[in-house]
Amino acid sequence: MTSRNILKPSPIPSLSVGIGLGDKWGDKIMRKSDIVVIGSGLAGLVAASTAAGQGKKVTLLAQGAGTLTIAGGIIDILGCLGDGSPANNPIAAIPRLAQEHPYRKIGVETVEEAINYFLKICQEEGYPQIGSCNQIQWIPTAAGTLKPTCIVPRTMDISSLEKTTNRIIVGFKYLKDFYPRLIAQNLAAMPGYGGNYEIVTITPPFGGRDLSNLDIARWLETDEGLKEFAVQLSQKVKRGSLLIMPPVLGTSPDYRILNWLKKNLECYLLETVTIPPAITGLRLRSLLINHVKKLGVKVIEQAVVTGSVIENGRCLAVVTESADRQRSYYAKSFILATGGIYGGGLIANSDQVIEPIFNLPVKTPLERDNWTNQTLFSNREQPFAKIGIAVDQRMRPIDETGTTILSNVCIAGRTLAGYDYCFEKSGNGVAVSSGYKAAMSV
Amino acid sequence: MEKASVVVIGGGVTGIGILRDLCMRGVDALLIEQRDLAHGTSSRFHGLLHSGGRYAVKDAEAAKECIEENSILRRIGKHCVEATEGFFVRTVDDDAQFERKWVAACHKVGIPAAEVSPSEALRLEPNLSSRIKAIYRVPDAAIDGFRLVWQNAASAQKYGGRIKTYCEVLGIEHSNGKISGVKIRNVLTGETENIECDSIVSAAGSWAGKIAALAGINVHVQPDRGTLVAFNHRITSRVINRLRPAGDGDIFVPHGSITILGTTSSPAEQPDDTVPSTEEVLKMLDIGEALFDDLKDYRILRAFTGTRPLYSADPNATGRGASRNFVILDHSNDGLSGFFSIVGGKLTTFRLMAEKMTDAVCKYLKINAACRTALEPLIEDPPPELITKARSYFPAYGTNLAASRLGTSGLERVVKRMQDHPETRQLLCECENVTIAEMIEAASDSFTYSLSDVRRKTRIGMGTCQSAFCTYRSVGEASELGFAQDSTTLFKEILEERWKGIRPVLWGNAIREAELMRGIYGGSLNIQ
Numbered sequence: 026m027t028s029r030n031i032l033k034p035s036p037i038p039s040l041s042v043g044i045g046l047g048d049k050w051g052d053k054i055m056r057k058s059d060i061v062v063i064g065s066g067l068a069g070l071v072a073a074s075t076a077a078g079q080g081k082k083v084t085l086l087a088q089g090a091g092t093l094t095i096a097g098g099i100i101d102i103l104g105c106l107g108d109g110s111p112a113n114n115p116i117a118a119i120p121r122l123a124q125e126h127p128y129r130k131i132g133v134e135t136v137e138e139a140i141n142y143f144l145k146i147c148q149e150e151g152y153p154q155i156g157s158c159n160q161i162q163w164i165p166t167a168a169g170t171l172k173p174t175c176i177v178p179r180t181m182d183i184s185s186l187e188k189t190t191n192r193i194i195v196g197f198k199y200l201k202d203f204y205p206r207l208i209a210q211n212l213a214a215m216p217g218y219g220g221n222y223e224i225v226t227i228t229p230p231f232g233g234r235d236l237s238n239l240d241i242a243r244w245l246e247t248d249e250g251l252k253e254f255a256v257q258l259s260q261k262v263k264r265g266s267l268l269i270m271p272p273v274l275g276t277s278p279d280y281r282i283l284n285w286l287k288k289n290l291e292c293y294l295l296e297t298v299t300i301p302p303a304i305t306g307l308r309l310r311s312l313l314i315n316h317v318k319k320l321g322v323k324v325i326e327q328a329v330v331t332g333s334v335i336e337n338g339r340c341l342a343v344v345t346e347s348a349d350r351q352r353s354y355y356a357k358s359f360i361l362a363t364g365g366i367y368g369g370g371l372i373a374n375s376d377q378v379i380e381p382i383f384n385l386p387v388k389t390p391l392e393r394d395n396w397t398n399q400t401l402f403s404n405r406e407q408p409f410a411k412i413g414i415a416v417d418q419r420m421r422p423i424d425e426t427g428t429t430i431l432s433n434v435c436i437a438g439r440t441l442a443g444y445d446y447c448f449e450k451s452g453n454g455v456a457v458s459s460g461y462k463a464a465m466s467v
Numbered sequence: 468m469e470k471a472s473v474v475v476i477g478g479g480v481t482g483i484g485i486l487r488d489l490c491m492r493g494v495d496a497l498l499i500e501q502r503d504l505a506h507g508t509s510s511r512f513h514g515l516l517h518s519g520g521r522y523a524v525k526d527a528e529a530a531k532e533c534i535e536e537n538s539i540l541r542r543i544g545k546h547c548v549e550a551t552e553g554f555f556v557r558t559v560d561d562d563a564q565f566e567r568k569w570v571a572a573c574h575k576v577g578i579p580a581a582e583v584s585p586s587e588a589l590r591l592e593p594n595l596s597s598r599i600k601a602i603y604r605v606p607d608a609a610i611d612g613f614r615l616v617w618q619n620a621a622s623a624q625k626y627g628g629r630i631k632t633y634c635e636v637l638g639i640e641h642s643n644g645k646i647s648g649v650k651i652r653n654v655l656t657g658e659t660e661n662i663e664c665d666s667i668v669s670a671a672g673s674w675a676g677k678i679a680a681l682a683g684i685n686v687h688v689q690p691d692r693g694t695l696v697a698f699n700h701r702i703t704s705r706v707i708n709r710l711r712p713a714g715d716g717d718i719f720v721p722h723g724s725i726t727i728l729g730t731t732s733s734p735a736e737q738p739d740d741t742v743p744s745t746e747e748v749l750k751m752l753d754i755g756e757a758l759f760d761d762l763k764d765y766r767i768l769r770a771f772t773g774t775r776p777l778y779s780a781d782p783n784a785t786g787r788g789a790s791r792n793f794v795i796l797d798h799s800n801d802g803l804s805g806f807f808s809i810v811g812g813k814l815t816t817f818r819l820m821a822e823k824m825t826d827a828v829c830k831y832l833k834i835n836a837a838c839r840t841a842l843e844p845l846i847e848d849p850p851p852e853l854i855t856k857a858r859s860y861f862p863a864y865g866t867n868l869a870a871s872r873l874g875t876s877g878l879e880r881v882v883k884r885m886q887d888h889p890e891t892r893q894l895l896c897e898c899e900n901v902t903i904a905e906m907i908e909a910a911s912d913s914f915t916y917s918l919s920d921v922r923r924k925t926r927i928g929m930g931t932c933q934s935a936f937c938t939y940r941s942v943g944e945a946s947e948l949g950f951a952q953d954s955t956t957l958f959k960e961i962l963e964e965r966w967k968g969i970r971p972v973l974w975g976n977a978i979r980e981a982e983l984m985r986g987i988y989g990g991s992l993n994i995q
Contacts (some may be wrong), residue, residue, distance in 0.1 A: 096986060105994075166991065168939065168942070168954060170992055172992070172993035198890055202936075202940065204942075204943030204947060207943045233889055273970075298990070300939050300991065366982055373975065375749060375752070377973045393745050393973075401985070402959055446990060450993070
């Protein structure tokens with residue numbers, strides 16, 4: 026019966042036992058990195074890329090796609106300050122932000138460096154972007170509103186607005202989540218966007234069911250689809266028109282479809298910001314995943330990090346858990362980029378907010394009644410949106426007295442305290458610059 | 468000048484029930500509602516069609532009315548009722564003495580209450596706490612307050628009933644001690660209008676005191692706040708009542724894919740004091756844990772508050788101390804003939820209340836006609852051929868939902884639209900299975916003045932996503948349909964209403980959903 030005993034599953038080891046097992050199986054060596062990045066949203070990917078670019082051995086523990094497909098693949102840096110006053114030059118406005126704001130911890134120069142680094146990666150990967158951190162661009166949304174952002178792909182190039190007054194909203198029959206009339210009505214009243222908008226509807230050769238932007242984007246990725254689309258468009262639009270459309274110009278981070286259509290239709294194209302799924306976010310995610318893999322980052326998918334091994338104010342390892350086993354990932358430093366309350370990096374219960382991996386203190390308004398403003402659109406920050414982990418100037422977690430808690434852990438992205446990204450339009454900007462700063466700090 | 472024999476004030480279930488009854492007896496009647504139908508308490512309760520068990524010990528008469536009306540409503544309003552049955556559950560902490568009293572009281576009133584063993588109860592309702600001690604099955608059911616009001620309205624209109632929504636009452640006109648008319652103001656246009664009538668029935672619920680005051684008459688209605696919590700799960704398949712003297716947080720009612728827990732009880736300052744608080748929600752969760760151990764782990768969708776119109780001849784009685792029975796006040800006793808108020812009561816007995824009220828009005832008008840409201844269904848069943856045809860365009864589950872929402876003629880028009888215009892088959896709201904075709908139908912309804920009216924009629928945005936996705940779609944579709952309001956106003960109208968319900972439950976997945984909603988509308992679409 027000896028063989029039976031060998032097959033008998035061993036009990037799940039506790040955290041401290043986990044180290045022993047790692048030694049025994051030789052996994053400890055295999056799973057030892059310079060840096061472990063937890064989270065594969067925009068902050069985690071930029072952190073992994075930055076660290077790998079510095080010659081570090083990086084492991085990226087990925088659980089999901091982060092919020093890139095929600096927020097979209099554009100980089101908002103700062104649209105307005107806490108009092109609602111506009112920030113036409115985001116970089117110049119950063120010193121006017123509250124001391125607790127992540128940008129103040131990151132520092133103006135580093136924000137600029139980080140954004141330039143991001144632009145460089147996109148350039149290298151053949152998906153160059155438009156914009157800088159010194160200038161707001163007002164880009165159209167699927168609600169026909171404008172939103173302030175900074176860095177956009179070429180499919181969202183608004184400079185073409187000045188080149189033609191012949192503006193057309195391109196809709197698709199059966200397509201969900203794109204309403205040409207709503208966009209036309211509202212855009213016509215927007216500064217810089219005034220004028221008449223004609224509506225053109227394309228009929229895809231499939232349908233009878235709900236279609237999403239993703240369905241249309243995949244259709245345009247086929248040669249027949251692209252040609253059919255161009256044929257229908259050329260019958261309805263004049264050369265030199267500006268075509269405002271949902272983000273359907275392919276799912277991959279390149280301009281193949283954009284360039285082909287520009288050349289063959291001799292028109293300008295402009296994709297809008299939409300509700301999820303944001304195709305532009307999918308493109309950016311696939312670009313960054315490709316990029317970090319090229320740099321030798323080891324990407325572990327489906328890694329659910331459930332705890333950490335801490336000794337004398339340092340993290341030795343983080344522990345992942347799946348149905349049948351625990352694994353420990355060792356590193357000299359760790360970057361926590363697991364997202365905020367939406368992403369799951371912070372968990373809000375009715376009595377407290379917790380950070381489940383390191384059990385870090387979460388900065389939270391004291392009274393529940395003070396968590397929210399009475400109205401959703403209150404023209405000021407929602408206090409609960411600023412819940413997060415407070416950090417020092419090197420992005421390491423601090424307690425309420427300002428003392429650094431873990432010397433080799435840095436925080437990046439939405440897990441950080443002190444900013445309401447929805448209100449001030451800073452989400453992806455904080456993600457990129459804090460990811461970069463964290464990787465430079467560890 | 469517009470005329471009616473009787474003007475009914477209040478478009479809740481009581482008023483609309485009275486309108487239906489009057490019209491079925493051949494009386495020319497007009498109903499005035501200050502907002503949309505079912506805007507008040509009729510849509511802000513737990514949606515429980517009582518078996519009467521809850522009142523059996525304290526108020527045998529109310530309990531008897533409940534069990535009788537319960538069986539009538541199952542018959543005439545089957546498209547509003549989900550026949551779930553209910554459990555009365557005593558936990559180890561509850562008084563066994565009360566259980567004996569309760570069983571005897573149910574028996575006396577005629578409420579069938581069959582005992583079930585704890586192990587059988589746990590087999591049927593596995594989420595119940597293992598601390599349950601004694602369980603009884605009763606014929607409780609779930610009822611949809613919105614639908615009940617609309618289907619009563621549809622029936623009343625069939626008999627010539629007229630309805631004016633978004634009209635508030637400015638004055639009660641009378642001469643020589645008799646009612647002669649009512650002055651109203653359309654709250655959307657600001658226009659005022661006088662309506663000539665012989666009799667006025669105030670069925671204004673929590674607002675009844677204010678209406679009576681317009682005629683200089685004192686009616687003491689104390690609005691009493693009741694806050695409820697909607698969970699994103701069918702925690703239970705049956706209505707679960709705690710077997711103890713009626714208190715807070717001891718009723719769970721399943722509705723479709725959600726469960727409603729209710730309620731609290733505290734005096735309200737105003738009839739529309741309907742903003743729920745975190746404190747009320749947490750208090751109910753603490754109590755509710757006695758029946759469902761993991762209650763605090765379930766995702767909450769939203770909280771909401773209604774006000775009960777508690778009437779008392781004694782101005783000092785409040786809360787659960789006040790009677791839940793209804794009272795008909797004939798204000799000829801106050802020197803004004805032809806003016807009546809109906810106060811108190813509960814949704815389960817609305818039809819009976821309407822019958823008694825209509826009897827009194829008919830007597831005053833010297834009309835001799837018998838009540839027929841218990842005999843005829845509110846709406847006819849859609850024919851099977853139509854359901855089969857609808858199935859080619861709807862998901863199977865959606866077909867039955869839409870058929871119950873729309874009734875035969877509405878469903879016919881929606882199916883025709885889907886047949887002729889395939890693009891209108893698109894689902895605007897996946898959670899509640901609402902298509903563009905149905906939104907167009909609701910938007911063209913004669914009582915629809917706003918996107919919120921459409922939302923209430925279709926249930927767009929009431930499900931799991933809590934409007935995160937379908938707000939954009941319904942605003943987009945509204946612009947296609949040519950709604951007058953600008954889109955920012957429409958976005959805010961829907962999202963602020965949701966916010967009111969999410970704010971007091973901002974933890975767990977509700978706060979995540981709130982972040983998603985803000986991310987989409989604040990972050991991406993920059994609605995301000």
